[in-house]
Amino acid sequence: MDNQRNLLVAVVLCGLLLLGWDAGMKWFYPQPAPTTQSATLEASNEAADAAAPGTRTREGGLTDAAAIEQERTDLVTSLAAPSRVKIDSPEVLGSINLVGARIDDITLKTHRQTVKKDSGPVRLFSPQGTPAQQFAQFGWVGEGVAVPDATTVWQASAGPLSETNPVTLSWDNGQGQLFRIALTIDEHYMITADQSVSNAGAAPVVVRPFATVNRTSATASSDTWNVHSGPIGAFGDTVTFGNDYDDVAEAGTITPEGRAGWLGFTDIYWLSALIPEKGTDPAVDFRSLGSNIFRADMIYQPVTVPAGKQFSRTTRLFAGAKDTTVLDGYEDAGITKFGYAIDWGWFAWFEKPIFWLLSKLFSLVGNFGVAIILLTVVIRGLMFPIAQRGFASMASMKAIQPKMKALQERYKDDKPKQQQEIMALYKKEGVNPLAGCLPMLIQIPIFFALYKVLILTIEMRHQPFILWIKDLSAPDPAMILNLFGLLPFTPPSFLGIGVLAVLLGLTMWMTFKLNPAAMDPMQQQIFNIMPWMLMFVMAPFAAGLLVYWVTSNILTLAQQSYLYSKHPQLRAQADKDKEDAELAKARGDGPDGKQSKT
Known part of the structure; x- marks a missing residue:
């Protein structure tokens, strides 16, 4: 009787574990809510900016049908503007907006949106005002001098920006100062911006170069206990994963401690980060702009440019995939702990060899x-x-x-x-x-x-x-309950048993059977149940x-x-x-x- 009672308790606990596991997986890996074709399309960019970020998926991206359609419409309009210079490198395709000197159009040639070969490249950057906005901008803050702003229309040398063809943006303020941004791109995802000021005026001027990355959290990937999504950077001797978008929204502004090696925003697979010039100590922070818009700021210390002199400051922008070899290569070239933009956690010393x-x-x-x-x-x-x-x-x-x-x-x-x-x-x-x-x-x-x-x-x-x-x-897509996709429904994760999960349960049961039988009948019953319990638990992995x-x-x-x-x-x-x-x-x-x- 005692053994029967214990066995019943074990079965009940297993059932609670399965249900609890499903609830936990939904909490850590939420799926997008179903949408209908009757969803209302927002007409204005302001309304799209103010929309709630919605349910985030593991990889990130827009999940609302209305926002996705709005993004397509806005991209057609924004990217058709004549004030753009094309970007075409081995890994990156996109364009630079000459209004405000924004790099706001980046797609990744070698990464598809889905497993379907015709799904198109992953889009990382989108222009300001679109539902998926994300862009980088370079500029200056000045004291007693006219500096370019977000509405400035820059002049550009012949494009496209490619691995072998740099592009220089220039703007003359009409007061004797000429501002330039010389852009180069490597074979991967690194864009280098050399910001210079030539002072042909009669008096010295004071300027502060800056760089920012601006993005919406509506496209962010899920931030879970084992994979970080949100603000990231190397400050001092460590890479900081502690703050998420909610933390920045609550605080308004977060200023990390320690000298910045780099900072930006990360998703599970993608990264946009600013790398300051070596030997400098710029002021950096993460800022909430409201309406689910966030910005990583990096502003250098003020510099006086005497009459007849020129001053320049070099900043790098990484905008691309978190390819391990690429990140480690940049770290070897001098970018502090850049390989740890991947959230390896405490066991990186063991995970990297694997x-x-x-x-x-x-x-x-x-x-x-x-x-x-x-x-x-x-x-x-x-x-x-x-x-x-x-x-x-x-x-x-x-x-x-x-x-x-x-x-x-x-x-x-x-x-x-x-x-x-x-x-x-x-x-x-x-x-x-x-x-x-x-x-x-x-x-x-x-x-x-x-x-x-x-x-x-x-x-x-x-x-x-x-x-x-x-x-x-x-997870294994061949689920038994929907007859391997023939039936038009997706079982809940704890019932989404696929072929691999069945093989897992069967092979584990066989290993237990081959082991010496436990002398305690209760232990034997637990060993009999465990393989099938793990079959359910491991199915969503x-x-x-x-x-x-x-x-x-x-x-x-x-x-x-x-x-x-x-x-x-x-x-x-x-x-x-x-x-x-x-x-x-x-x-x-x-x-x-x-x-x-x-």
Whole structure:
């Protein structure tokens, strides 16, 4: 009766876990609310700016149908203006708005919006006033001198801005000062702006160059406990992830402590950041402008430009994908901790080697799913000697079971003495009772590291495996309850059981069956339930993570079969334990060998 009650409690707790897990996943990974075709289109840019950001998705972007349609309409109008200079580099396509010297049109050539090949490139920057506005601007603050402003129309040298063709913007204030912004772009996502002032007037002038990144939070990706979205920067010796958009909106202005190495805004895969000139110490802050608009400001210290002299200040703008190799390359070139724009967390020291090995395997086989399988094989191969020692320790533990039972019976009324004698027995026989747990403990950081790699690195985004798995960073789309997509509905996450989740539950159940039967019937029941519980829990996770776990379970089965052949006493004992457990169950014995009360 006690075992039945305990089993019932275990089942209830499992059910609560499944429901709680679904609620938690909806909290950490909210999905966009469904929209209808009758949604009203906002007519003005002001109304679009004032609209609520809506539900954020994992990757970010507009989710409201009206805002998406408004964005398309506004882009057609804004980008057709003649006052633009084209940007065309290996990774970036876009344009510069000569009104206000804004870089407000950037799309990423090598990254698609969705897994569909015709979905079009990812748009990172959009002009001011559009629902997805995000742009960078360079300018000056002056004292007693006319400086360009947001309405200034600049003159430009011949475009487009490309890796081999710089573009210079210029504006003469008519008072003897000529302002220039010389722009270059590299083969990736870095735009360099050299801001200069030539003073041909009769008196010195005081100017302060500045740079800003302005964006709406309506397109931000979800900010979760393990992936940051929002303000970011390197200040002092650390990269700061602490503040989100709500923090800035509540405070109005947040001024980070420490010298700025760079600052801007991040999504899970995209980054827009300003990098000041080396050796300078500009004032920086994050500012809320209202209506879900935020700005990262960087303003240099005032400089006096004497008559007949010229002054320049160089600022870099990164606007692109958080490609690990690219970010690390910029860090190696001198940008402080730029590789940590990816939110690796505390275990970067372990996650980066896992990512490095996975990338190397991918370069060999050309398929990230196969690379994950090979990574699993490598990891299990490295762990095999540990597993072998664990099995040897289990064999030794089985061998000393009679002596342990004798000690437990002898000192049953003196628990401290009993424990002391058992420890002495372990030492005498050379047995480590924890050796069998070591492989499992080692698996935990490896599993977490791979989990972070799958959800953080853009290299995993939209990577296919086989057949129906088109994106290893997303959950398995082949859900059983909707007949693999044939029925027009999406099951809730805790019921979204896919093929990989079923394979996970099945292979884990088989590994538990191969293990020696637990002497406690309650433990045995928990082991019987656990694989199927994990099948539900793991279903919403990235498909690549399930590929790893299923492969690991299959290798565990092969490993256990091999090690049982090397330690036949374990196999014999396992069979005997199973027979004893079945016999006890048939007699109705409790876990202590006594008849259960009914």
